[in-house]
Amino acid sequence: MVISSLKKTLVGAQGSFLLEADVEIDRGGVTAVAGSSGSGKTTFLRMIAGLTIPDEGRLEVDDQTWFFGEKGRKPVINLKPQERGVGVVFQGYALFPHMTVLGNLLYASGNRSRAEMLLEMVDLGQLKHVKPANLSGGQKQRVALARALMRQPGILLLDEPLSALDETMKAVLQDELIKINRELGVTILIVTHDSSEIYKLCDRVLVFEEGRIVTDTSPRKFFVEREATQKFAFKGEVLEVRDVDAIWVAVVAIGNNLVEVVIDTNEKEGLKVGDSVIVGTKAFNPTIRKFQQGEFDFSRL
Amino acid sequence: MNPGFDIEPFLLSFRLAGITTFLLFIICVPLAWKLARSRSWIKPIIEALVSMPVVLPPTVLGFYLLILLSGRSPFGMLLKQQFDIDLVFTFEGILIASCIYSFPFMLQPLQSGIEQISDELIEASYTLGKSRSETLLHVILPNIKPSILTGLIITFAHTVGEFGVVLMVGGSIQGETRVASIAIFEMVELMDYRTAHIYSLLLIAFSFVVLMTVYLINHHNRKTG
Numbered sequence: 001m002v003i004s005s006l007k008k009t010l011v012g013a014q015g016s017f018l019l020e021a022d023v024e025i026d027r028g029g030v031t032a033v034a035g036s037s038g039s040g041k042t043t044f045l046r047m048i049a050g051l052t053i054p055d056e057g058r059l060e061v062d063d064q065t066w067f068f069g070e071k072g073r074k075p076v077i078n079l080k081p082q083e084r085g086v087g088v089v090f091q092g093y094a095l096f097p098h099m100t101v102l103g104n105l106l107y108a109s110g111n112r113s114r115a116e117m118l119l120e121m122v123d124l125g126q127l128k129h130v131k132p133a134n135l136s137g138g139q140k141q142r143v144a145l146a147r148a149l150m151r152q153p154g155i156l157l158l159d160e161p162l163s164a165l166d167e168t169m170k171a172v173l174q175d176e177l178i179k180i181n182r183e184l185g186v187t188i189l190i191v192t193h194d195s196s197e198i199y200k201l202c203d204r205v206l207v208f209e210e211g212r213i214v215t216d217t218s219p220r221k222f223f224v225e226r227e228a229t230q231k232f233a234f235k236g237e238v239l240e241v242r243d244v245d246a247i248w249v250a251v252v253a254i255g256n257n258l259v260e261v262v263i264d265t266n267e268k269e270g271l272k273v274g275d276s277v278i279v280g281t282k283a284f285n286p287t288i289r290k291f292q293q294g295e296f297d298f299s300r301l
Numbered sequence: 302m303n304p305g306f307d308i309e310p311f312l313l314s315f316r317l318a319g320i321t322t323f324l325l326f327i328i329c330v331p332l333a334w335k336l337a338r339s340r341s342w343i344k345p346i347i348e349a350l351v352s353m354p355v356v357l358p359p360t361v362l363g364f365y366l367l368i369l370l371s372g373r374s375p376f377g378m379l380l381k382q383q384f385d386i387d388l389v390f391t392f393e394g395i396l397i398a399s400c401i402y403s404f405p406f407m408l409q410p411l412q413s414g415i416e417q418i419s420d421e422l423i424e425a426s427y428t429l430g431k432s433r434s435e436t437l438l439h440v441i442l443p444n445i446k447p448s449i450l451t452g453l454i455i456t457f458a459h460t461v462g463e464f465g466v467v468l469m470v471g472g473s474i475q476g477e478t479r480v481a482s483i484a485i486f487e488m489v490e491l492m493d494y495r496t497a498h499i500y501s502l503l504l505i506a507f508s509f510v511v512l513m514t515v516y517l518i519n520h521h522n523r524k525t526g
Binding site: 049050051080081082084086087088090091092094095096097098107108109147148150151 | 419421422424425426427428429430431432439440443444
């Protein structure tokens with residue numbers, strides 16, 4: 001059980017703001033930490049790992065206090081990162097370039113059988129004597145993951161671990177993380193922008209905005225039950241509105257896909273190229289409507 | 302009087318340079334680590350202080366070291382009275398002078414090497430349970446080998462090439478403080494140009510080999526990246 005009431009003043013693009021991480025996280029779950037960049041997600045993880053010192057507040061993990069401090073004073077309790085037993089997978093992998101894959105793992109702890117077991121688990125047994133420079137991005141990520149698990153951490157923190165990988169590799173690593181969570185019982189906190197990742201991997205979503213946790217719910221509630229009247233809804237951008245015989249067709253870009261939606265003249269009047277729109281279905285027909293300010297925006301994740 | 306060629310000044314130069322390099326490496330590694338990771342206001346002051354020997358005439362440094370180490374200064378008196386140590390015109394005296402004089406040549410390559418190591422790598426080591434000194438030993442130093450080599454070679458060569466500081470603090474005592482550069486000065490004074498030529502050419506060859514080694518290493522590292 002992680003109980004945090006940590007606070008820290010951060011400087012963002014629009015001036016400084018207070019990061020208030022008031023949250024309790026149960027053992028063994030996978031929690032997504034989402035929010036726009038500069039909203040405090042990474043700092044929250046870094047404060048748990050002991051890499052960034054909070055201004056004030058308390059952090060308790062399994063009834064042990066890791067941090068306690070009052071504003072403007074030297075922290076009363078501040079466990080060093082070395083003492084926290086947290087596994088961290090950094091955004092840039094942070095593999096030691098002068099060590100082999102196996103060397104990277106054994107640096108964390110001399111337990112060779114655990115190193116071999118973890119390398120088998122992430123499917124890197126064949127590459128254990130290779131230096132990181134000769135690995136692909138996905139392989140590096142798996143080494144970083146295996147290394148972070150060497151000291152049997154109770155908590156595993158991942159900062160956008162899969163953002164640089166292609167879709168196939170992402171899926172493989174997501175399965176890997178699910179396996180790690182189930183087999184090793186590790187509590188996982190993962191910073192991610194990827195809505196499918198949140199849905200597939202996580203049992204809880206925390207959304208940070210300007211330093212505050214504005215949403216704390218399950219992925220299912222977060223994504224599906226939000227638009228209860230619609231079967232599906234995607235946000236996209238209008239690229240073209242075309243006259244096809246008597247009807248109008250809007251071409252909308254949703255992610256990397258283009259869809260064509262039939263619209264009537266009334267709908268056409270309200271749309272122009274470059275508009276943000278929601279494409280959904282009603283009675284099996286795709287519909288399109290203008291995106292309202294304040295609606296949930298996937299791209300903000 | 303023609304003393305002729307004598308290998309002793311060279312041996313003395315190399316001994317002085319070797320010990321200076323060794324001592325400075327031991328001192329500068331932790332200091333470079335500290336400075337590279339520091340954001341304190343005191344950092345630029347320390348950096349400026351230790352870089353002074355690069356711009357100061359060696360005679361200025363030698364002059365004040367002479368005064369500091371002599372029996373007339375409080376520090377010199379303390380050494381003399383408490384420990385019966387007199388550092389002026391001794392090998393130990395020019396060793397201290399050399400360490401101060403060559404300090405920036407060891408510190409700067411080490412510090413810039415450490416500054417180039419990403420914070421993530423160091424933090425990763427911490428989260429794997431390793432202390433600062435373990436991180437320094439097993440993560441930082443192995444990843445700044447070119448900087449270490451540059452620091453060692455340049456410090457050694459710079460110490461061999463020093464003249465003013467040694468002359469001020471050590472004079473020219475055979476077997477004690479008469480290093481190669483001073484021996485050349487003496488040979489010229491004695492009009493023994495032949496020996497002066499031999500000494501000088503040896504130092505030119507030595508300097509060329511040293512500098513070429515440094516450039517070869519740097520070139521090799523840029524290529525293998």
